[in-house]
Amino acid sequence: MAFAQLPVELIDAICQRGQPTDLVALSRTCSSIYPVAQRHLYRHLSISTASRNLRAVVTLARRPELAQNVRTFSLRAECATVFRPFLRLVGMALSRMTELVSLDLFVDPDASWILSEARCTYTRLSRFSCSLVFDSHVVEFLGKTEALLELQVDGASISHNALPVPALPARSIPHLSQFVGSSHVACAIVPGRPVESIHLPLGDLTAEDVTVLANSTSHVLIFGATATSSPLPILESLSQHMSSLIYLRLMTTFDFLEVPQPSFYERIAKALSSLADLEGFELGGLHWVNAQKNLQDQQPVWQSQPFAGEIIGAEDLDLDSDLFYVY
Incomplete structure (x- = not known):
């Protein structure tokens, strides 16, 4: 039996264990396998400046049908290497990832405005980690993530602590169980x-x-x-x-x-x-x-034993001690 004639469920199970290069090859074999392979190819994405795969963001922004396949998305882009048009594409791509489960977003801390592009709700998102300053854009985004369990936010410099912390509505993130961030933001969340x-x-x-x-x-x-x-x-x-x-x-x-x-x-x-x-x-x-x-x-x-205040000299070491042998 030809591979393309296998039941869709079996092809899907095979694709679950495929590497990205294998999935790309499978997607090019025939039209019946293409949607299955593409769905798994875009399910878990890790994008970074070091990996030189930032163009994937452009693809996701322009092709909503692919963005809907994404479940875990991680973006780490150095501030000096990306410009505002690219960040705008990031916001557009995020607005199309309606089935996200995990989101890591480490970009310019002052680029929280990209979250305002999202007009949908993220009913499945359980983990959100970012380097963004906790402001009104982040607050608005959190209001769309009712299933969120883990949150890391406000990874900017201490200088931002002087900024007023916006109020987070009581109905937002009602199931939150883990928080990572600064103390002043924690007191608000x-x-x-x-x-x-x-x-x-x-x-x-x-x-x-x-x-x-x-x-x-x-x-x-x-x-x-x-x-x-x-x-x-x-x-x-x-x-x-x-x-x-x-x-x-x-x-x-x-x-x-x-x-x-x-x-x-x-x-x-x-x-x-x-x-x-x-x-x-x-x-x-x-x-x-x-x-x-x-x-x-x-x-x-x-109990805790403080560190010894003096250093043992080489002449005081007992080289015949059992401490110097491994059994």
């Missing part, structure tokens, strides 16, 4: 939504921000953030308002004028001991461990 995972690599987290983020309608289980102030007030606020945390990571650029006193570590351990479900904690790159002796202990005992 997380409250009132079932966010369980929060990662804030940008911005300056404060104890007051923690009280706002704790207004998630679901228990926050994973939390990571960057701060410039002393971590103690933040940790104490976290222990009070996010008692269900399982993993906590806090990076701080706070300049300690001297080596912290033992009381500093004791206060950290006390704050952590109230987090009964906590399994992992990291502060400034230093991991803390639960030194609970046995299951009968009422509270976990969190």
Whole structure:
């Protein structure tokens, strides 16, 4: 039996496992196979300046029937290599990708206007990651993504933090469970939504921000953030308002004028001991461990050993030690 005479379902299953080059070859064999191969060829697209395949955006903008096949779309274009007409084509192509499930959009942070080209709703989009500044264009776009679960936004420089954060309607992204971005944008998005995972690599987290983020309608289980102030007030606020945390990571650029006193570590351990479900904690790159002796202990005992302040010289090394042998 000729390949073209196989049942459409079987051809579709074969195309699912085909590489792009194979799908291109299949699409050229006969007219009956062409639509099946094309559908899979454009299903998962990764476009970047480095890959030199930006022309695919032009094709998608001009051929809506192909854009409708796209399920995952990733675009990474350096600001210096693309111009406004190209970005306009990106917006046009996005407006035709009505069946998107995942979208990565890393372009000029100030090019959020390309999202305003979309006149449709994205009922299947569950993941959206971008480098765009959180503004009215992004807010309008999020209003069309009711199934969104994961969001990364506001990847621009810290200078944008001075801009006012637009209000996000309560009905937008009602199922959001993961957020990545800056602390000031998180405070506008997380409250009132079932966010369980929060990662804030940008911005300056404060104890007051923690009280706002704790207004998630679901228990926050994973939390990571960057701060410039002393971590103690933040940790104490976290222990009070996010008692269900399982993993906590806090990076701080706070300049300690001297080596912290033992009381500093004791206060950290006390704050952590109230987090009964906590399994992992990291502060400034230093991991803390639960030194609970046995299951009968009422509270976990969190400990961290500071780095040694002196370097062991070569003359002090015991080369006969078992540490220098691999068994």
